Amino acid sequence: MSVTIKSVHRTFKKSQEEDLIVLDDVNLHIKKEEFITIIGPSGCGKSTLLKIIAGLDRKFHGSILIGGQELTGPGIKQGFIFQEHRLFPWLTVEKNIAADLSLNDSEIRRKVDELIEIVRLKGFEKAYPRELSGGMAQRVAIARALLRNPDVLLLDEPFGALDAFTRTHLQDVLLDIWKKKKTTMILVTHDLDESIYLANRLVIMTPRPGRISQIIEIDMPYPRKKTDVRFQAIRQQVLTEFEKSELIH
Amino acid sequence: MSKARAAIVAGPQAAIKKARYSQNNTVWNTLFKRILIGIRGLILPVLILGIWQFVGSFYDVSDTLLPTPAAIFHSFLDLIFTGELWAHLKISIWRAAVGFGLGAGLGLLFGVIVGFSSRSEQVMDPTFQMLRTIPHLAVAPLFILWFGFGELSKVLLIAKGAFFPIYVNAFLGIRGVDSKLFEVARVLEFSRFHLITKLILPAAMPNILLGIRLSLGVAWLGLVVAELMGSSEGIGYMIMDARQFSNTDIVFVGIIIFAVVGKWTDSLVRVLEAKLLKWRDNFNGDDSSR
Numbered sequence: 001m002s003v004t005i006k007s008v009h010r011t012f013k014k015s016q017e018e019d020l021i022v023l024d025d026v027n028l029h030i031k032k033e034e035f036i037t038i039i040g041p042s043g044c045g046k047s048t049l050l051k052i053i054a055g056l057d058r059k060f061h062g063s064i065l066i067g068g069q070e071l072t073g074p075g076i077k078q079g080f081i082f083q084e085h086r087l088f089p090w091l092t093v094e095k096n097i098a099a100d101l102s103l104n105d106s107e108i109r110r111k112v113d114e115l116i117e118i119v120r121l122k123g124f125e126k127a128y129p130r131e132l133s134g135g136m137a138q139r140v141a142i143a144r145a146l147l148r149n150p151d152v153l154l155l156d157e158p159f160g161a162l163d164a165f166t167r168t169h170l171q172d173v174l175l176d177i178w179k180k181k182k183t184t185m186i187l188v189t190h191d192l193d194e195s196i197y198l199a200n201r202l203v204i205m206t207p208r209p210g211r212i213s214q215i216i217e218i219d220m221p222y223p224r225k226k227t228d229v230r231f232q233a234i235r236q237q238v239l240t241e242f243e244k245s246e247l248i249h
Numbered sequence: 250m251s252k253a254r255a256a257i258v259a260g261p262q263a264a265i266k267k268a269r270y271s272q273n274n275t276v277w278n279t280l281f282k283r284i285l286i287g288i289r290g291l292i293l294p295v296l297i298l299g300i301w302q303f304v305g306s307f308y309d310v311s312d313t314l315l316p317t318p319a320a321i322f323h324s325f326l327d328l329i330f331t332g333e334l335w336a337h338l339k340i341s342i343w344r345a346a347v348g349f350g351l352g353a354g355l356g357l358l359f360g361v362i363v364g365f366s367s368r369s370e371q372v373m374d375p376t377f378q379m380l381r382t383i384p385h386l387a388v389a390p391l392f393i394l395w396f397g398f399g400e401l402s403k404v405l406l407i408a409k410g411a412f413f414p415i416y417v418n419a420f421l422g423i424r425g426v427d428s429k430l431f432e433v434a435r436v437l438e439f440s441r442f443h444l445i446t447k448l449i450l451p452a453a454m455p456n457i458l459l460g461i462r463l464s465l466g467v468a469w470l471g472l473v474v475a476e477l478m479g480s481s482e483g484i485g486y487m488i489m490d491a492r493q494f495s496n497t498d499i500v501f502v503g504i505i506i507f508a509v510v511g512k513w514t515d516s517l518v519r520v521l522e523a524k525l526l527k528w529r530d531n532f533n534g535d536d537s538s539r
Contacts, residue, residue: 056432080436086429090451090528100443130530
């Protein structure tokens with residue numbers, strides 16, 4: 001499903017008199033089945049933008065259209081993966097994925113089993129979250145969102161707390177899911193390599209006030225190699241863009 | 250708790266153990282550990298009983314002041330064989346159970362209601378907190394005046410005590426639910442029903458169970474007050490009656506019965522705890538990593 005962000009403004013009240021502009025006139029059109037990564041330093045409003053698209057933050061000006069429809073609030077059609085896994089600690093892996101849906105329903109059962117297969121967690125169906133590693137828990141969270149067939153999957157620095165090996169592995173899992181499910185993906189990160197590795201288009205945001213400063217098309221075939229010359233060139237391009245914005249501020 | 254814990258984490262640990270020892274050895278090991286834990290709990294009581302018996306046998310201590318453990322045990326057997334003990338215990342357990350059921354049930358209900366809405370908190374909580382601080386002994390005469398010497402006043406007195414611990418803890422538990430998980434519930438579009446059954450109640454369960462344990466304890470305390478203030482049967486009555494005739498050994502039997510049944514009911518709740526809260530990953534006091 002396509003996502004359209006139209007002149008979105010968001011301000012936080014800093015004090016009685018002063019307002020902090022977090023997002024200043026953000027416009028972006030995300031095509032169906034596209035993989036977008038949003039990158040920028042902390043405080044550039046990228047997470048806020050994601051929460052707005054999810055419907056979790058309603059105090060903004062402008063409009064969000066998902067598949068041409070005005071966004072009305074949070075829901076299963078905008079799957080959200082938080083920075084922490086946020087699983088229910090009292091439910092096993094399979095019950096966490098099902099959450100409010102019943103595993104006794106054979107259709108749900110089949111889909112849950114299929115998703116456990118996709119996120120590579122076979123054998124851990126009956127484990128509790130405390131028995132899982134950080135990477136495994138985050139994969140359960142992804143499966144939980146996917147079970148609801150989201151139109152768009154929003155990921156807020158989902159691999160930020162994981163070690164480098166697990167992160168690379170999960171990036172591949174995510175690409176795998178994207179290939180299979182054709183879900184529109186919007187991933188927020190501050191990891192440059194991660195954003196180039198995953199994205200069709202890379203959106204660079206700069207802070208104070210949060211703005212989109214550049215959008216870079218990446219038409220390299222998957223799977224991408226981080227040592228590739230073109231990969232490195234794009235890396236350089238993004239870094240130059242950041243340096244420019246540093247000079248302005 | 251520790252036994253139950255051992256069973257819960259047995260998964261990965263058992264695998265490691267299997268690699269190290271033979272199957273037979275493992276069984277003996279766990280059995281040995283359990284016996285060791287049991288012995289640890291017995292050290293203090295046995296020591297105290299030994300000294301007590303020694304002092305009673307070799308020094309001149311009046312039986313009305315402090316009967317020896319042997320004498321207490323003797324009258325305990327007597328009470329069992331005459332059937333007197335069981336008759337008293339039966340009625341006491343019935344009172345405690347009904348009083349606890351009534352009090353804890355209402356406590357849980359109101360704790361949940363007040364926990365869910367801040368408006369009902371504003372309306373009801375101040376009143377409950379005021380009532381909470383009133384001691385049993387202060388209202389016991391009123392209860393007798395209103396409800397007579399019969400079972401009703403006793404059951405209500407026990408219920409009054411059992412109400413508050415679970416009320417306070419259920420309320421706390423519900424208010425303590427992680428707001429981050431509420432956000433997840435919003436994203437997953439939980440219905441109000443599922444919000445309660447899948448998120449709030451499980452999250453509040455540790456506190457609710459703690460409340461039940463505390464309520465059970467208070468129910469026993471209420472029982473003693475209720476039976477001491479006037480009754481013709483029950484363990485409390487047995488104690489009162491024995492005191493009047495200076496049968497201190499029977500007083501001790503009654504006290505011990507209270508202690509044992511109290512501990513036993515507490516253990517029941519802990520078994521329930523281990524079952525319902527096996528998802529928890531907390532420090533259990535057994536630092537085996539060292």
